[in-house]
Amino acid sequence: xxxxxxxxxxxxxxxxxxxxxxxxxxxxxxxxxxxxxxxxxxxxxxxxxxxxxxxxxxxxxxxxxxxxxxxxxxxxxxxxxxxxxxxxxxxxxxxxxxxxxxxxxxxxxxxxxxxxxxxxxxxxxxxxxxxxxxxxxxxxxxxxxxxxxxxxxxxxxxxxxxxxxxxxxxxxxxxxxxxxxxxxxxxxxxxxxxxxxxxxxxxxxxxxxxxxxxxxxxxxxxxxxxxxxxxxxxxxxxxxxxxxxxxxxxxxxxxxxxxxxxxxxxxxxxxxxxxxxxxxxxxxxxxxxxxxxxxxxxxxxxxxxxxxxxxxxxxxxxxxxxxxxxxxxxxxx
Numbered sequence: 458x459x460x461x462x463x464x465x466x467x468x469x470x471x472x473x474x475x476x477x478x479x480x481x482x483x484x485x486x487x488x489x490x491x492x493x494x495x496x497x498x499x500x501x502x503x504x505x506x507x508x509x510x511x512x513x514x515x516x517x518x519x520x521x522x523x524x525x526x527x528x529x530x531x532x533x534x535x536x537x538x539x540x541x542x543x544x545x546x547x548x549x550x551x552x553x554x555x556x557x558x559x560x561x562x563x564x565x566x567x568x569x570x571x572x573x574x575x576x577x578x579x580x581x582x583x584x585x586x587x588x589x590x591x592x593x594x595x596x597x598x599x600x601x602x603x604x605x606x607x608x609x610x611x612x613x614x615x616x617x618x619x620x621x622x623x624x625x626x627x628x629x630x631x632x633x634x635x636x637x638x639x640x641x642x643x644x645x646x647x648x649x650x651x652x653x654x655x656x657x658x659x660x661x662x663x664x665x666x667x668x669x670x671x672x673x674x675x676x677x678x679x680x681x682x683x684x685x686x687x688x689x690x691x692x693x694x695x696x697x698x699x700x701x702x703x704x705x706x707x708x709x710x711x712x713x714x715x716x717x718x719x720x721x722x723x724x725x726x727x728x729x730x731x732x733x734x735x736x737x738x739x740x741x742x743x744x745x746x747x748x749x750x751x752x753x754x755x756x757x758x759x760x761x762x763x764x765x766x767x768x769x770x771x772x773x774x775x776x777x778x779x780x781x782x783x784x785x786x787x788x789x790x
Contacts, residue, residue, distance in 0.1 A: 462686075463491035465693040470538055474498045474526055474572060475545030477508025479648045480587070480640075483681045484543060484688060486513055491689070496520045498535060498546065509647045512779075526568030529575070536575040541692050544572050545587045547620075550651045551613045551737065552790035558612035565616035566623065573627045573635070584635035585692050586624045589617050590677070590705070590746045592639065599709070600749035603639070603701045610741050621701070628699040636697045638688060641705035641748045645681030645768065646775035650789040653712060654678075654769070657719045658776045659783040666728045667720075668788070670735030672713035675745040677705040680763035680771075690757035697756060705748020706761035718766060722773040735788060 471488055475481040476497035488495045497516075499507045501523040510516060524531045526546045536542065547565045548554070554561050569586070576584050593601050594608025609615035627633035644654045653669070660667040687704040691697060710718070716729055736742070753759040776783070 462689040462693040463487070466689065467492035468494060470494045470496070470540045471543065472496045472498065472535060472539045472541070473543045473545065475547060476521070477510050478545060479509055479645075480643055480681055480684055481545045482509035482513050482647055483645070483685050484545070485510065485516060485519060487685050487689060489516065489519060496522060496535070496539065498522050498524060498526070500546070501525055512647055526571055527563055529571040532571050533575040533578060536579040536581060539579060539581055541583045541585070542572065542576050542581050543585045543587070543688060543692065544569065547617070549613065550790055551591070551611050552651070554611050554613035555738070556790065561612050561616040562619070566619040569620040570623050573623060573633060577627065577631050577633055582634060583692055584624070584633060585688060586620070586635060586637045587688065588621050588637050588639045590639055590641040590703070590748065591743060592618050592621065593746065595743050596745040596747065599745060599747040600707055601703070601747060602749040603703055603752060610743055611737070634698045636691050636699070637701040638691050639701060639703050640684045640687065641677035641679055641703070641746055643679050643681050643684045645772050648772070650783050650785070654715060654719060654772065655776060655783070656789065657716055658723065658773050659780060659785040661720055661723055661725050661727050662777055662780055663785040664727070666730060667716070668730050668732040668735065669712065669716065670732065670737065671742060672716065672731065673711060673744065674742060675709040675711050675747065676715070677707065677709055677746055677748045678715065678765055679704065679706055679761055680768035683761045683763055687753060687757065687759045690759045694757050700752075700756070702753050702757065703748050703750050704753055704759065705750050706765075707748055707750060708765065709745065709747040710765065718769050719773065722766070722770045723777070732788070
């Protein structure tokens, strides 16, 4: 791995799919700061809205394209002259996956094979596929390493497992220079209210009741700055083609404890109520995810650096300044 992944990205021609999303927008900022030539794909909408990129001041020189990874002809043209692809485009809201599972297959699996085929056709030098710790299902052992069995406990997880297997198949069948990165739960500024932490913070900042789903599950929470650093390292490291790499802190925190940390960060004491509507189906709930990031440390020189309490305070401050972007009184799926 280069001593500084950012230095290795200077003047490189880079494509980011899902650039209008939470992690994608932070990745764009890091790539701009590194001096990369960035092409950003945001999901097309008739309002011409660029999602989280609208809140990003550091996008000078970024070539923003609106489209959809489900269109193979569009993404083929998108990959022209590209050296590195960061593939983040996906439907990620698990509650919505129970309502519209076919959309998840179409975007997350078919969209991925479209991107792989375009990357193969245009000779892309590195394909960084962003997966999720949800592919593991409830832990059979912790911390979870990359050899842990995969279990699809939701349609979302199933679609991401399918996407991973497609990436794996292209690496074996066509020698596609691809690496799969599995971030554990990422949080930070610009995350939507469909995620637990911003939902809790937005509700607590605007009212006296916080409604949540299950408080028992345990997650390995990682600040978005750490996740982005891992993606940059995966894009520039040597001898990672064909590998799968976890990104996580190794610290598990229950949703009940995370709720307490969030309320402490804003200095408020509010009533917390469990809302049955926000619970996953019982057999679909993933109860424990704690990361073993040994491979990331050994191969990428990466480790989680932002402490949870500090990261939550930073996230709370951002949400307080952008509370108008949230709808705290509604359950966002």
